[in-house]
Amino acid sequence: MTGKTHAAAGAFLGALAGKLVGEPYLGLALGALGGLLPDVDHPGSWAGRRLRPLAVVLEALFGHRTITHTLWFALALGAAGLFLGAPLGAVLSAPAWLCALALFLGALSHLALDACTRSGVEPLAPFLPWHPRGPVATGGLLDYLLAAAFVLVAAGITFKF
Numbered sequence: 001m002t003g004k005t006h007a008a009a010g011a012f013l014g015a016l017a018g019k020l021v022g023e024p025y026l027g028l029a030l031g032a033l034g035g036l037l038p039d040v041d042h043p044g045s046w047a048g049r050r051l052r053p054l055a056v057v058l059e060a061l062f063g064h065r066t067i068t069h070t071l072w073f074a075l076a077l078g079a080a081g082l083f084l085g086a087p088l089g090a091v092l093s094a095p096a097w098l099c100a101l102a103l104f105l106g107a108l109s110h111l112a113l114d115a116c117t118r119s120g121v122e123p124l125a126p127f128l129p130w131h132p133r134g135p136v137a138t139g140g141l142l143d144y145l146l147a148a149a150f151v152l153v154a155a156g157i158t159f160k161f
């Protein structure tokens, strides 16, 4: 999936989580970030361009769609969200768990979307050899339709229309 689709799906789930505590904007932003971060293993991705040295090392050592495309990485992002959430939550009067949940859900949506593509992902590697994949072509019509749908529902949740 494209970065746009990942950001939109993460934003949707993050906004949904944020809505529960009256913080849809924070949820939206962190959900989108969580949706984009798993592609830090690809130097050409949004996250990879911003963290290029890390992206180059990850790609050289492990390849694309490996350790950053696992449930364990999503959980690690959630844990990082708890630490990020403490100071951010104090400034914005938002609970730290929201930061954790939004980042986790964003990363989880990334796995689900990439699992729908032809290359698929191995979300439970190296413990379980499960490799879900689907028919969706990255950058294809369905990819862009999904991005548009997620943008609409995320905006609807966040801006109440």
Ligand SMILES: [Zn+2]
Pocket: 038, 039, 065, 069, 110, 114
């Ligand atoms: Zn990916």
